[in-house]
Amino acid sequence: MKFPRDSWLRIYWVASLCALAFAYGVAVGMFKIFPYRLLQTMAYTGRELARYPGHILRITPQKFLAESPPAGGGGQVIFIHED
Numbered sequence: 001m002k003f004p005r006d007s008w009l010r011i012y013w014v015a016s017l018c019a020l021a022f023a024y025g026v027a028v029g030m031f032k033i034f035p036y037r038l039l040q041t042m043a044y045t046g047r048e049l050a051r052y053p054g055h056i057l058r059i060t061p062q063k064f065l066a067e068s069p070p071a072g073g074g075g076q077v078i079f080i081h082e083d
């Protein structure tokens with residue numbers, strides 16, 4: 001299979017752009033430059049969406065609900081009356 005010279009140059013150009021993008025991604029992870037904070041926020045949002053999908057999508061509240069005490073008494077109520 002023969003490729004013309006222009007095709008090889010285009011292949012090399014695309015490969016060099018991919019290598020450059022990969023190197024920039026490594027630099028972002030190591031040195032925490034420009035889009036690091038944005039990517040960190042996006043990752044946190046993705047984790048929250050996976051953990052609480054109904055809450056994030058406003059279908060049902062899930063995130064801040066506490067378990068209710070057992071029926072019939074979960075503890076004692078003590079009244080102190082001072083005269």
